[in-house]
Amino acid sequence: MSEPRAFKNPYPDYTGPGCAQDFFDMQGNLTQHFASCISSKISELLAVMENGLKNADPRDCTGYTGWAGIALLYLHLHSIFGDFSFLQKALDYVSHSLRSLTQRWVTFLCGDAGPLAVAAVVYHRLQKPHEAEECVNRLLHFHQSVVQGNGRLPDELLYGRVGYLYSLIFINHTCFAFDSLFDLIMRLFQICDAVLDSGQNLSQKNKIQEQTPLMYEWYQEEYVGAAHGLAGIYYYLMQPGFVVGEDRVYHLVKPSVNYMCQLRFPSGNYPPWVGDSRDLLVHWCHGSPGVIYMLIQAFKVFGVRQYLEDALHCGEVIWQRGLLKKGYGLCHGAAGNAYGFLALYKITQDPKHLYRACMFADWCMNYGKHGCRTPDTPLSLFEGMAGTIYFLADLLQPTRAKFPAFEV
Numbered sequence: 001m002s003e004p005r006a007f008k009n010p011y012p013d014y015t016g017p018g019c020a021q022d023f024f025d026m027q028g029n030l031t032q033h034f035a036s037c038i039s040s041k042i043s044e045l046l047a048v049m050e051n052g053l054k055n056a057d058p059r060d061c062t063g064y065t066g067w068a069g070i071a072l073l074y075l076h077l078h079s080i081f082g083d084f085s086f087l088q089k090a091l092d093y094v095s096h097s098l099r100s101l102t103q104r105w106v107t108f109l110c111g112d113a114g115p116l117a118v119a120a121v122v123y124h125r126l127q128k129p130h131e132a133e134e135c136v137n138r139l140l141h142f143h144q145s146v147v148q149g150n151g152r153l154p155d156e157l158l159y160g161r162v163g164y165l166y167s168l169i170f171i172n173h174t175c176f177a178f179d180s181l182f183d184l185i186m187r188l189f190q191i192c193d194a195v196l197d198s199g200q201n202l203s204q205k206n207k208i209q210e211q212t213p214l215m216y217e218w219y220q221e222e223y224v225g226a227a228h229g230l231a232g233i234y235y236y237l238m239q240p241g242f243v244v245g246e247d248r249v250y251h252l253v254k255p256s257v258n259y260m261c262q263l264r265f266p267s268g269n270y271p272p273w274v275g276d277s278r279d280l281l282v283h284w285c286h287g288s289p290g291v292i293y294m295l296i297q298a299f300k301v302f303g304v305r306q307y308l309e310d311a312l313h314c315g316e317v318i319w320q321r322g323l324l325k326k327g328y329g330l331c332h333g334a335a336g337n338a339y340g341f342l343a344l345y346k347i348t349q350d351p352k353h354l355y356r357a358c359m360f361a362d363w364c365m366n367y368g369k370h371g372c373r374t375p376d377t378p379l380s381l382f383e384g385m386a387g388t389i390y391f392l393a394d395l396l397q398p399t400r401a402k403f404p405a406f407e408v
Ligand SMILES: [Zn+2]
Pocket: 283, 284, 285, 286, 331, 332
């Protein structure tokens, strides 16, 4: 028996409004006291992060572990607190990122689209339209290589097609980038077409069309979770208006989602890849904390209650096993897992889920006191402290919170 990967959850579960009154009111607004605890913790952690970044890898441009991720955090803080100095910081860090692009990958989190998209929005907010436009043009330059079906580009979020697609959504939400809405829609259609083609090809090649019309792999493994796998891809294929033809969503995506749903373990968690029978990982990247977004989207689109039930089971798994010994980050840490509760709160409005997110926030606010292992990039957005700060800031406006670089 291997050692447990999570701490035993020390917090009492939600029993009714009384147990939450120190944290939020019944409209879901955080109490002044709790909000100011969060804000002062954010300031404290930011100071630690800034100091530690002096020793970070100067050449890592990425959103996942590098400078674009730190810039994205500051952009987020600027959105929430409105403090101009945060926007200035975002500019400094994203400029740093642009000087060392990968020249290889095209996604938001691990490639060059992320730094360019973040820079475009920073320049837009600074009212520098020419600089913003140049970043957008460089970003759109990748489009053709993404939609071409040369078979070498994967489809998943970290290195593949949907990871490029997210960068288009990011610039569209926050600025002006496209000549017209039509241009954006056409680009989303083209990418989703390429993703559907790729999934049908692999399903046919593996002779599993009867079970699942779509299948995807990354490094020869059929990953299931949000970062490298099916759940992350299907989440985008179910967004309204991303795929041409409602019938294709019903005939290709829905049965593929159903195939994935039946991979569920008795615990309510999901395997890291198809065929793995070890119920070990409860991370955003592998397991229920990432699959939950696909399930909620399936419930929204198809209206089938079972998807929501499965999502609620994910919530139970996260509550039991989500305080990870890996730390407090987004990809495989307590902060990333807590976003699953916020997703459930947004769809159900049940205060239990907001309460659970607040308890995980309390855990995160005791950063470093539980004997967790130190991640490889301890200050970064996806593995480290920047991600924890991002989550704490999002909790101040829980109904608007979105898992960064992923949720639409
Ligand atoms: Zn991870």
